[in-house]
Amino acid sequence: MTLPPVSSAHVFGPVTSGRLGRSLGIDLLGEKICSFDCLYCEVKPTTRLILDRREWVPTAQLLDELRQWRDAGHTPPEVLTLGGSGEPTLHSGLGAIIAGCKALFPNLPVAVLTNSSLMHLPEVRRELQAADMVLPSMDTLIEAEYRRLNRPHRQVDLQRMAQGLLAFRQEYTGRLLLEILLSKGINDSNANLAALQDYVARLQPDRVDIVTLSRPGAYPEAVAVDAATLGRWRATLCGHAPTTACAPLLCASEPLPRQDPETLAQAVLASLSRRPQTALQLAQALHAPAVAVQLALEKLQQSGHIQHRGSKTDDPSEQFFSAI
Numbered sequence: 603m604t605l606p607p608v609s610s611a612h613v614f615g616p617v618t619s620g621r622l623g624r625s626l627g628i629d630l631l632g633e634k635i636c637s638f639d640c641l642y643c644e645v646k647p648t649t650r651l652i653l654d655r656r657e658w659v660p661t662a663q664l665l666d667e668l669r670q671w672r673d674a675g676h677t678p679p680e681v682l683t684l685g686g687s688g689e690p691t692l693h694s695g696l697g698a699i700i701a702g703c704k705a706l707f708p709n710l711p712v713a714v715l716t717n718s719s720l721m722h723l724p725e726v727r728r729e730l731q732a733a734d735m736v737l738p739s740m741d742t743l744i745e746a747e748y749r750r751l752n753r754p755h756r757q758v759d760l761q762r763m764a765q766g767l768l769a770f771r772q773e774y775t776g777r778l779l780l781e782i783l784l785s786k787g788i789n790d791s792n793a794n795l796a797a798l799q800d801y802v803a804r805l806q807p808d809r810v811d812i813v814t815l816s817r818p819g820a821y822p823e824a825v826a827v828d829a830a831t832l833g834r835w836r837a838t839l840c841g842h843a844p845t846t847a848c849a850p851l852l853c854a855s856e857p858l859p860r861q862d863p864e865t866l867a868q869a870v871l872a873s874l875s876r877r878p879q880t881a882l883q884l885a886q887a888l889h890a891p892a893v894a895v896q897l898a899l900e901k902l903q904q905s906g907h908i909q910h911r912g913s914k915t916d917d918p919s920e921q922f923f924s925a926i
């Protein structure tokens with residue numbers, strides 16, 4: 603099987619996001635460039651721990667790839683999500699990229715994932731104004747937990763970051779969906795829960811998503827919390843935001859389109875190069891029949907393009923795969 607080099611593509615998916623629905627991703631970095639090196643990162647360990655804003659991938663190239671994707675006649679996604687291999691606000695062309703996405707897909711919402719580390723910068727907050735949804739993370743307000751879990755660049759100050767996000771909330775008129783990821787024995791402390799309870803009350807996000815690891819993280823120290831802990835956190839933080847959950851915002855209802863096996867295998871490989879997924883997650887994300895995805899996975903395994911990445915249970919459908 604002949605497959606293109608997946609590292610050249612900055613538009614990936616669509617993938618099914620538990621928080622956003624069927625999302626077409628745009629990778630603004632091109633490699634693992636981030637201001638954090640989180641234990642739980644789904645991408646991989648950070649190779650460039652950095653705080654400089656640069657045009658890491660030319661803006662014109664990103665928008666050109668997006669235009670090509672649109673013109674190829676794919677089933678439209680439900681949302682465009684700026685994220686990818688690292689922290690998207692590190693791209694200095696963020697504002698122009700959001701504007702370009704809206705020009706190419708005037709009927710789709712644009713979402714931006716961020717770890718909040720650059721929220722203290724007025725220019726970043728200004729550029730994010732044009733996004734329909736911003737999804738910031740704030741896993742902990744306890745300094746020792748933050749250093750252990752998020753492993754930040756030494757110049758990312760936790761208190762300054764938290765204040766920056768509060769300032770953004772004051773200015774921003776779009777939807778703010780806060781994510782708190784819990785890792786067992788690290789940031790699931792009562793001290794963090796109390797601090798975040800106060801913080802969420804002040805932030806007033808449109809929604810809080812309390813989540814835990816659902817895939818293997820970059821480092822083995824990151825372990826999921828149990829359902830009881832998740833439930834306790836959700837119950838405590840509920841009431842400070844209109845919604846506290848992990849449900850998709852949007853849902854799809856179009857029939858599954860036919861795809862030739864080669865094209866589907868390329869889409870599966872491109873998706874797995876971004877994050878580990880199960881066959882079921884891939885089928886939902888790519889809007890493809892589960893049987894066809896399973897066949898593509900088998901072919902990709904035989905040709906040495908993908909590998910197993912573990913499983914939550916013995917059920918084969920829950921096995922994770924990632925690109926090699």
Ligand code: SF4
Nearest residue numbers: 636638640643688717
């Ligand atoms: S999880 Fe997000 S913020 Fe953390 S290292 Fe990965 S890309 Fe960066």
